Amino acid sequence: MLLSASRGFGALLCRRYSKQHPHVVVHPEIRQALFEKQPIVALESTIITHGMPVPQNVETALKVEQEVRQHRAIPATIGILDGRIKVGLTQEELLRLAHKPREQLIKCSRRDLPYVVAARQSGGTTVAATMIVAHQVGIRIFATGGIGGVHREGHVTMDVSADLVELGRTPVAVVCSGVKSILDIPRTLEYLETQGVCVASYQSEGGVFPDFYTRDSGCKVPCNLESAADVAKLLRSWQELNLRSGVLIGVPIPEEFAAEKSDIAAAIEVANEEAQTHGISGKEVTPFMLSHIASVTKGRSLQANIALIKNNAAVAAQIACALAAGSVESGESNKKPIVVGASILDLSFRVKDTHTLQTDGATYKSEAKYAAGGVGRNIAEGIYKLYGDVNLISAVGSDHFAQMLRQLMPAALQSNLIVNAQQTTSLCSVIFDQLGDCKLILGDMDVHESITSAALEDKQQLFSQAPLIVMDSNISESAMASTLQLAQQFEIPVFFEPTDMFIAGKPFQLPAKLTRHIRLLKPNLHELKTIVEAITGQSVTQAPEKDMEQAELLNQTKTLLQKIDKHFNCIIATLGNHGVLISIRSDAESDQSKLLALTPSGEHTTLFYAPPKLQQIVNDSGAGDSFCAGFITALLKQHTLDECVAAGFASAERALLSDSAVAAEYIQEGDSFEDYFQHCLANMQRRRI
Structure with missing residues (x-):
């Protein structure tokens, strides 16, 4: 279910990468995992192109990927083929890269990327280039053999690896066996300190930093971490501090493969002399030295190199798993909007009879369907498909209806469902006339009483980092109070969906100190009347109706909005096929962030938006909920007010053309979210009232 439900967003994610990084191709498995x-775990490709001879290069690359998978993480080998930066090389692509003539392959660091892409060349990514690409697509952990550093006599030649500079400016955690032994390790660590890079050793006796072929470089580092969980804890703090620099984790080579320090030192001296004799310099030094050392040590250094890379991959995978697990516990993965509301199994009947529909006990021929529904659930699924991240807090029973409902819901929306085995899953019968207009709804909503104050307190961590809470009116008054208390505690704005004219006023019976966190709401005309009466305590004798002449409809609706506008940042009054009349605080017209502000609103502006015309309507049961999802998604993505409304109209349009309340897919293949609402933005009419 998850793969099916998220396919639309997966396609969106792919298009988003292609728009933001047009030269980067992310493998579908990596997109889904992100x-x-x-x-x-990101993996570099210079071991394939420059670090090892054939066939050990291919064998090692595949074994390293296998090592990552065996430790429950997903490998993402990064390389460049014909000018396309690949994140997650397939085995076929890896073999193509490995078998290209070495003279046709470029060892790519930051400086080389523009040329290699422009010239449609191929190459392996160094530590620096791999860090850049990993960061661009959102991968936080990278495993390699050893990093570059300050070369011997580097204080004279100024030969300093770009890896060190990249570690100072790119927030990726690099797991390695330290700095390659052929380099000046003390000066490298000094340089990293200057760059502000957090450097730690991992399970190292005495907290000494490893030096690739041996376990002890003789240099101590500030901290030694004993477990993957300890590293994950450090990385979590690093992310929270937003330092914008990398982290270097030095993992000693497995003891059975470690070289004798004197032997490796002698081999390095010989290789260094050979490099100078042959005039080897720049980025050619490292592969030359490693190859020469392998020859001097009769292949033992190559075996050690392979062993340490595999070990680093395993450790990186363990760290990535610990970081992912800890992120869920700490709520990091829940930096997403929360929807608190109803989940319902909808049974819909669309009348096929030619007789006028009346509630007179007659039998009408109809077409029956069932679908997942509920205002809160509908909005959550719409946000999930458009924005990608959402937490739904709702309630179901443990009956057959619950099983049917779960089968119709994306799996990602089910993790926070409250299950009450003593209650029946909410069921609604919805009656549509021949034109698709909803005429009657009969609902059993008792299960939503299970969304109690205690249940919401248990979900407190979800609220702590949410940018917005969406609340529908189907939950109890006490649940509303608890939701608003959490909004107050964590200073989060609330978007209120009134749901129904009979219950639209519920939250406004609560103390004003709680309801002031309701900053946005989207009532229809009947719900608006109820809310005005609840807030003002006065009856509304003359209420607008959507079949009025448009000018009169807008004037009467504006009059109602003016009675309550000071209580909110934004009121979206839906006017059926006329469009929406929006009352917003005046400072939000040019700064949409004010729509989420918790500060009191002052003067208000009233704007009318007429939607593009739609020739056909399949059903209108979820159009309002989809409008919410589109508007909220654009708002969270920091679009302008006009763009938020256009996104709302585009989403409502998809729902109106769908058999179910929520469209199976909102964004069409080839479109980004920004492309998605452009036709509505271009065709909708706006005027000040």
Whole structure:
């Protein structure tokens, strides 16, 4: 279900990458893993192109990927083929890269990327280039053999690896066996300190930093971490501090493969002399030295190199898993809007009879369907498909209706469902006339009483980092109070969906100190009347109706809005096929962030938006909920008010053309979210009232 439900967003994610990074191709498995926040480990490709001879290069690359998978993470080998930066090389692509003539392959660091892409060349990504690409697509952990550093005599030649500079400016955690032994390790660590890079050793006796072929470089680092959980804890703090620099984790080579320090030192001296004799310099030094050392040590250094890379991959995978698990516990993965509301199994009947529909006990021929419904659930699914991240807090029973409802819901929306085995899952019968207009709804909503104050308190962590809470009116008054108390505690704005004219006024019976966190709401005309009466305590004798002449409809609706506008940042009054009349605080017209502000609103502006015309309507049961999802998604993505309304209209349009309340897919293949609402933005009419 999850893969099916998220396919629309997966396609969106792919298009988003292609728009933001047109030269980066992300493998579908990696896109899905990023979307689902699964543990991922980035892997570089210079070991394939320059670091090892054939066939050990291919064998090692595949074994390293296998090592990552065996430790429950997903490998993402990064390389460049014909000018396309690939994140997640397939086995076929990896073999193509490995078998290209070495003279046709470029060892790519930051400086090389523009040329390699422009010239449609191929190459392996160094530590620096791999960090850049990993960060661009959202991968936080990277495993490699060893990083570059300050070369011997680097204080004279100024030969300093770009890896060190990249670590100072790109927030990726690099797991390695330290700095390659062929380099000046003390000066490298000094340089990293200057760059502000957090450097730690991992399970190292005495907290010494490893030096690739041996376990002890003789240099101590500020901290030694004993477990993957300890590293994850450090990385979590690093992310929260937003330092914008990398982290270097030095993992000693497995003891059985570690070289004798004197032997490796002698081999390095010989290789260094050979490099100078042959005039080897720049980025050619490292592969030359490693190859020469492998020859001097009769292949033992190559075996050690392979062993340490595999070990680093395993450790990185463990860290990635610990970081992902800890992120769920800490709520990091829940930095997403919360919807608190109803989940309902909808049984819909569309009348096929030619007789005028009346509630007179007659039998009418109709077409019956069932679908997942509920205002809160509908909005949550719409946000999920458009925005990608949402937490739904709702209630179901443990009956057959619950099973049917779960089968119709994306799996990602089910993790916070409250299950009450003593109650029946909410069931609604919805009657549509021949034109698709909803005429009557009969509902059993008792299960939503299970959304109690205690249940919401248990979900407190979800609220702590949410940018917005969406609340529908189907939940109890006490649940509303608890939701608003959490909004107050964590200073979160609330978007209120009134749901129905009979219950639209419920939250406004609560103390004003709670309801002041309701900053946005979307009532229809009947719900608006109820809310005005609840807030003002006065009866509304003359209420607008959507079959009025438009000018009169707008004037009467504006009059109602003016009675309550000071209580909110934004009121979206839906006017059926006329469009929406929006009352917003005046400072939000040019700064949409004010729509989410918790400060009191002052003067208000009233704007009328007429939607593009739609020739056909399949059903209108979820159009309002889809409008909410589109508007909220655009708002959270920091679009302008006009764009938020256009996104709302585009989403409502998809729902009106759908058999179910929520469209199976909102964004069409080839469109980004920004493309998605452009036709509505271009065709909707706006005027000040």
